[in-house]
Amino acid sequence: MRLYTASTPNGRKVQIALAELGLPYEAIPVDLHGGAQRESWFTELCPNGKIPVLQDGDRTIWESGAILLYLGEEHDPEARILPKASARRWEAIQLAFFQAAGLGPNLGRLSEQLQRPPDRRNPETVAACTHEVDRILGVLDRILEDGRPFLTTEFSIADIMHYPWLQPVLALGASQLTQRPRVVDWLHRLEARPAVQEVFHG
Numbered sequence: 413m414r415l416y417t418a419s420t421p422n423g424r425k426v427q428i429a430l431a432e433l434g435l436p437y438e439a440i441p442v443d444l445h446g447g448a449q450r451e452s453w454f455t456e457l458c459p460n461g462k463i464p465v466l467q468d469g470d471r472t473i474w475e476s477g478a479i480l481l482y483l484g485e486e487h488d489p490e491a492r493i494l495p496k497a498s499a500r501r502w503e504a505i506q507l508a509f510f511q512a513a514g515l516g517p518n519l520g521r522l523s524e525q526l527q528r529p530p531d532r533r534n535p536e537t538v539a540a541c542t543h544e545v546d547r548i549l550g551v552l553d554r555i556l557e558d559g560r561p562f563l564t565t566e567f568s569i570a571d572i573m574h575y576p577w578l579q580p581v582l583a584l585g586a587s588q589l590t591q592r593p594r595v596v597d598w599l600h601r602l603e604a605r606p607a608v609q610e611v612f613h614g
């Protein structure tokens with residue numbers, strides 16, 4: 413397998429999944445700052461011009477959530493990342509979509525704004541994304557309220573989708589996160605996994 417990736421949250425999702433599954437792969441770095449994702453060799457692989465992209469034999473898959481589902485469907489006989497039982501499986505898929513539609517875009521837009529000099533930020537965008545990220549953290553907190561260790565009780569793609577986005581927020585000690593100890597504990601459980609350690613500190 414080949415993974416076109418970069419040191420970003422969406423790239424790391426797939427790296428964590430591959431490490432959890434113990435699948436060997438060739439990582440091909442894509443220079444996002446240099447604009448490699450807009451070059452024709454790359455847009456032929458992914459018309460959206462964004463990493464991650466996975467090649468498995470003659471198959472090319474893009475969109476991090478779709479790649480995790482693919483790995484779960486095709487390369488996970490022991491259900492390490494995608495539960496087999498219908499109810500849990502759909503819960504995991506639901507939460508994977510929830511991340512891709514909610515936390516990803518809002519945290520992405522927010523961090524893009526915060527990387528700008530203060531006078532070049534759009535205050536409405538900053539306020540709207542901050543509010544939505546906080547609301548989503550509240551949703552995750554409610555899901556974890558019953559004491560489950562992972563989002564769908566057993567570890568799954570739902571956790572993999574969220575962790576690389578929330579890891580930098582945790583590292584920054586952002587109060588929206590630190591005021592939610594259940595969410596922090598969940599992130600620490602994920603952080604302790606060997607696959608996560610390998611991707612972030614390997």
Ligand SMILES: N[C@@H](CCC(=O)N[C@@H](CS)C(=O)NCC(=O)O)C(=O)O
Nearest residue numbers: 420421422444462463464475476477
């Ligand atoms: N929804 C996509 C988002 C992918 C995405 O935003 N990738 C970023 C890096 S994390 C990227 O390639 N950005 C380059 C660009 O937008 O030009 C996914 O989950 O795979």
